[in-house]
Amino acid sequence: MNETHVIMDEAAIRRALTRIAHEILEKNKGIEGCVLVGIKTRGVPLAQRIAKRILEIEGTPVLCGEIDISSYRDDRKAGVPAVDCQELFPEPGISIEDKKVILFDDVLYTGRTIRAAMDALMDCGRPQMIQLAVLADRGHRELPIRADYVGKNVPTSRTEEIEVSLSETDEKDEVRIGSRREVLV
Template identity: 60%
Template sequence: MKQKALILDEQAIGRALTRIAHQIIEKNKGIEHCVLIGIRTRGIYLAKRLAKKIAEIEGSPIPVGELDITLYRDDLSIKTNTQEPLVKGSNIEFEISDKKVILVDDVLYTGRTVRAGLDALMDIGRPSSIQLAVLVDRGHRELPIRADYVGKNIPTSSNERIVVELLEVDQIDQVCIYDK
């Protein structure tokens, strides 16, 4: 793959997350009954960053959980080449029933990851609502799924790939577009 462009640097990612945090607070009229749940892997770190920003703004913490959707994917046999999938497990130490769940992921593309996340959440409990926050929406939906909060819309071609790198995993904060 060849890097085509740097879309978001560290400061731009921070600004996008600050904007999303404010939008979450505004839409929900505060954070009462709200929880953040990040989809493995990078969605977890984005959810934790959002929680920190929301706590700074609101003066109180918001619960954060981790969701592993591995076994809910509809492309499991394609991605794993019939090998056993690596399941890391979800870590949600609070009740999600009757809560406003904000599901957090790095890139919204076909919508299949989010669909798997919705299925996984419904097996855990019955939230009063589920909202979706993504750092990047690149289009090309295969399912009728739309994000409630978007850091940046990046229209792409099917020959391009969006790569989100976060300090916690990749030792750098950036979003780049690559040619396949």
């Protein structure tokens, strides 16, 4: 990105995730029957951080898993989509069947990544419901998808880009906004 500026620093991200943890607990009347699933790559540490906050708040652990949706993306069809449902959670034998799945991603934009994640989850079972949590919602939906939990709404133009950096993947915590890089041909 050219000329960026920080719209969320480490403290703002921490506060947003704490708020989301409280909202999840309030909406679901606790955490019973809930599982958290992060979309690789940056949705995974967000889900893990929320699980940690919920444990601190409630004193109850919540299952936290991860999902790779790359074979489900509509812009990258390379054969039959498949997700290994046994690898959703680190513990063997865990199912999403009849669970409230809270799906995590870093940025919600067109909705296509979330649609792919929901397709992948549905191939693993029939959850009671799927809720969506994102760190940043930038608008410009192409599909009728909305987040249940949002860290920050960031109105953007289509020429702007949101870049999330997390310490687990990028060695720092911040959300930046800037104009897209121009590709020279």
